Amino acid sequence: MTVGLSFLGLLLAGLPISLALAAVALIYIAVSGNLVLLQSYPQQMFGGLENYGMLALPLFILLGEFMNAGGIGRRLMALALAALPQLRGGLAYVNLGANMMMASILGSTVAQITIMARLAVPEMEKAGYPRDVSAAITAAGGLLAPIIPPSMLFIIYGVIAQVPIGEMFVAGILPGVLIFLGFCGLIGWMAQRRDFPRTPRMTRAERLRAVVEALPAALIPLSIIVSILGGFATPTESAVVASLLAILIGLFVYREMTVADIWPALVSAGRGAAVVLFLIASAQVFAWVITFANVPAAVAAWLSGLTDSPVLFLLLLNLLLLGVGMVMDPIPAIILIVPVFLPVATGVYGLDPIHFGIVLCLNLTLGLVTPPVGTGLFTASLLTRVRAERLAALLVPFLAVAFLVILLIIVWPEITLALARWL
Incomplete structure (x- = not known):
């Protein structure tokens, strides 16, 4: 109770989310007396x-800066637009498709949102x-990273x-494919309602010119894909090469970039x-406090009865x-929850551990773009300069689609199995 009330009070007082998370841990230590x-x-x-x-995170941020400065993005x-027919909201579909491709390479929501916020939103x-809508689509695409293999959460x-x-x-x-298709349908609905720009009509010569001009730029994502999937480099090392x-x-x-542009990009x-x-770091120390307070184990005992x-x-x-x-990032949440709930799910309810794992990981993924912690949400907010509250409101339809897919998986386990x- 102390943790929750303190956190809520600090947020209402206008303290930044990262400082609030760190401060709540100190408040709990002081109140508990366990100095x-x-x-x-x-x-x-x-x-x-x-x-x-x-x-890999700062390196992918740096990659996004260099790609923007050099006209690569x-x-x-x-190039992606040249591959599409004339379509309302075409660039939004391109953004989502690029997110799915990056998800299959990186497996990290923060790294994915970082590079796509620098690349697609501008x-x-x-x-x-609108910038806020562009940022919301980018943040929603980040939900694919923990789902599309390779996934750090699944590992x-x-x-x-x-x-x-x-x-x-x-x-x-x-x-992952179901969520991607659901997001595409949602973008189609948003395109009509918000009157998104149409993909410009392009002649065959214009399409060919776009392909030729993009060939050098395509070496960058290609180097990431080849180096990671070929086992030549880790995602961190591939970010350096790129x-x-x-x-x-x-x-x-x-020749759109000069040596003088390198230092501002680094800064x-x-x-x-x-x-x-x-x-x-603040989210990690906040998760530590919740674990020490033994909150998850008490809730598990109540739920299983x-x-x-x-x-x-x-459900x-x-x-x-x-x-x-x-209130917790997925990785520490999995480390905390699996030992508590997996024996109950498999031993008491006879659930398949693979099915249970997919449901668990998908659900915790939603927390990446939901306040108050939501590292993906706040990463997108910081990099695109869109208020987190506005971004969270625009993400509600995407979260609803993802939750609907989770419900389908719960009712029909064969979707996962x-x-x-x-194979």
């Missing part, structure tokens, strides 16, 4: 960032789309639950990365997970 925890406080905050994979978006705004769940990670990857394909390519192409091929990327990384129906159990669990996802069994 020994103060010794672990800086270690827990640093532990949220002590991850080699986290280094504009040419890649022009181009959509130039084409006449962590597979390790904790002792289930084959390959089967988790396969089981996530159909849910950033160097972006500099060379911007300087010597397109801008450093500022953006500092804000996002501090938010992640409510019903004998597996479907109703999953009730989803309501709980929505609340957990709002059929493909894995067939």
